[in-house]
Amino acid sequence: MRSAYIDFIRMRFLTMLAYRVNYYSGIVIYAINIGAYYFLWSAIYGDQDTLAGFSLAQMTTYIAVSWMARAFYFNNLDREIANEIRDGSVAIQFIRPYNYLLVKMMQGFGEGLFRLLLFMVPGLVIVCLLFPVSLPEDPQIWAIYLVMLFLSFLINSQINILTGLFAFYVENNEGMMRMKRTMVDLFSGVAVPIAFFPGWLEGIMQWLPFQAITYLPSSVFTGRTPQSEVLGLVLLQAVWIIILIVPIILIWRSARKRLFVQGG
């Protein structure tokens, strides 16, 4: 059975490979995004050396790394789940001896792995050539970062699954999915590092899971977080993963009773 779950990762990887042309254009779009943010921030910095504790070099690295991380943890599980609920094909998933949500998670991971290898790695090389990005030299930081990146993937996927499952309760959760997407991009710190938020908002962010998706791992990677605090951040991510499991299980259980197979 375990090998079946691993097979779902492999299968999604192969499927993505079959449609790989889509992703070549993605590399270009990400490079343009990173470039735009780089020039924007250069203009904002002007003559100043640091803003909110970020030097321009750190900011450039933060942007490049955050966008590349987004390529890995980003997936459309919310949309996939919502579509399967809406067109009724979720019914098929109940006649299989596996856990649907776990299968979805595996598929998301297969997609993430594909993007990591064929998108993030070449993308980062290109970005390093174009912009003054400084990557850490300590292999330990790289190792910790990869662990945190994996945890980011889990948190983001959980939020996606939760959003997708709302399709059981509302006929169209398109709006909710869009809102979620904007919230994740904004509050996770991809667009603007959370250190730049006004004090009260930064305070609220500390109690939400979004910062654990991008801001915390990227802070560790750019060396803004002291070594002594790193372990605490990893634990914080782990705590969020555990907290988010609870509503997913509750919604999934109650959804089974509400399940209404569209189209008979």
Added chain:
Amino acid sequence: MLAIDVKDLRKQFKVQKNREGLSGALQDLFKRQYTEVAAVKDISFQIPQGEICGYIGENGAGKSTTIKMLTGILVPTSGHIKVNGYVPHKEREKFVNGIGVVFGQRSQLWWDIGVIESFQLLRKVYRVSEHDFRKRLDNLVERLDLGDLLNRPVRKLSLGQRMRCELVASLLHNPSILFLDEPTIGLDIVVKTAIRDFLKEMNKEHGTTILLTTHDLQDIEALCSRVIMLDDGKIIYDGGLDELKSKWSKGREVQFQFAHQTPLSKLKQLTDPLEVIWTLENEVTARMWLPYEVNVSDALARVVGGVEIRDIKIIETNTDEIVREIYQSSATGSSAGIASASVAATKEKTQP
């Protein structure tokens, strides 16, 4: 042992009511109104192991809802279900290992990958050993003639090819009960026949219990020893196919071709005391409808004695017509409806 045991099974759905107009829409925004609709109304039936049972009814009669409860997809509102010794929705993961399901209108294969990749994935999902998998797959591929399809992606298969693959997919783990929800919908007669023959053989060899819903009554005639008929969420018939025919078909028809022009009045006069109904098709052809109470030879003798006849054809109503009668009669809800529907139906059918 019983394969399926259902008692007082009921499923209700909450359906949203949309109020009319702008003010209605605004009201809906704040407070939704729901109506309860019962799709399946307290039905009970039992199916022993090894039986092929047909489950028929009009669209919206509750067939698919029943199948979905039996397979553990839907949770019933009330009542008891035992399938293969399990309560489907409670012990889902254990239970589904012993059943196979094919939905004619939904694919359960993975759209983007090759057929054989789908099968391999299912092998792992159901934890089938490589040895058993090979043996079963080879057998199924040979019987359903799938040889060269295995490496194609599912999205490139025709409906008939896909359906045969779906069947294989549902049988790889050797289930003891097979649920088929309109398995032959949209298929040509060759594929239909192939699937029917295959199901029949499988039932004979492995004793697989099969419950199938269909709109194609030839499926039922070819496969089923028993029929359960559903109407508006209730069982209106449960028994053998032959009994269904004799219970519901009210009579038969005889078509005559006469040598000369024969007026209706003369024919009526010939069969006078008998309760038969004549209809004239053209100048030399007429049909006589006889209820079962009337002896065919009796009626024939009277006609043969009176006019010169070129040809005689006895038409027995087939299952299609009988079922149509039942649907129509349950719609009008009167027994008079049945008799007239019967005449109308037979007429329509044999016109060309």
